[in-house]
Ligand code: KG4
């Protein structure tokens with residue numbers, strides 16, 4: 021059984037075809053980095069207009085490779101995200117559903133990230149199963165979940181202020197790097213030393229994160245140093261502080277939940293090369309089976325939306341609500 025999925029929650033336009041085993045037949049993505057870069061961040065109206073431009077061309081490409089007869093289900097991201105962007109994906113996918121008389125599901129973007137460790141393709145295979153702990157680190161979320169089984173996710177920790185990706189993006193702007201900031205901080209940091217000291221919310225017990233103190237201290241420090249001269253080391257030091265907090269929380273998490281031997285680190289920030297190295301060493305040291313999907317499934321993609329849809333459809337446990345929302349729906353996650 022194959023699903024065709026569309027993801028347009030933020031600024032990446034994505035189309036994918038996936039089967040019920042998580043095998044990704046096709047994953048297309050068109051970013052809008054150049055469109056938003058001059059503004060230092062995403063301009064929502066520009067994002068939705070460009071989804072309208074890109075989505076039909078990606079669907080054309082998809083239908084050149086696969087016929088609609090092979091597709092049993094359609095899916096789109098219905099929340100959370102930018103309202104205009106979500107609506108482009110929703111209207112387009114629902115039109116295809118009417119036209120070809122195929123069932124359609126609206127999927128939560130975060131649930132897509134949570135289930136992304138199940139995706140595989142010709143170049144990447146990893147066996148994965150429930151239950152596991154999932155850290156979703158993206159532009160809008162830094163959430164830790166106990167993932168018991170399909171649709172049974174308990175939120176056990178989250179950021180009290182900024183998300184990790186948001187912190188990276190804001191810092192990038194402070195030091196004059198282009199959008200999307202996280203990617204450029206990662207690249208720039210590879211040439212620097214961790215010679216500046218940034219605070220890590222070490223004393224905070226429990227599994228909640230906080231990045232606002234770090235952001236403020238970066239802002240203050242940058243007023244005193246020659247940013248151009250020290251950009252590489254500033255990026256390395258800031259990145260180290262973000263990653264140290266994440267690693268502290270993962271460490272605390274496996275002590276609080278010792279029965280879990282599988283941990284997934286997912287979402288756009290999990291593409292960070294320094295975080296990936298630290299996680300890999302940490303998992304080996306603690307005998308943790310770590311899912312760190314390849315970059316194409318860390319950042320936004322439609323394959324994770326398709327896989328989530330097909331699992332929900334086959335289990336019979338899904339919402340028929342096709343409305344879009346900028347926010348979560350409380351019943352999407354048990355425990356929120
Ligand atoms: O999951 P995602 O693609 O979109 C959201 O759901 O938000 O995550 C986007 C976030 C952005 O904040 C971006 O700067 C960050 O992921 N990101 C990175 C890297 N690649 C993307 N942050 C740090 N290092 C990277 N290599």
Ligand code: ZN
Nearest residue numbers: 158288319320
């Ligand atoms: Zn995302």
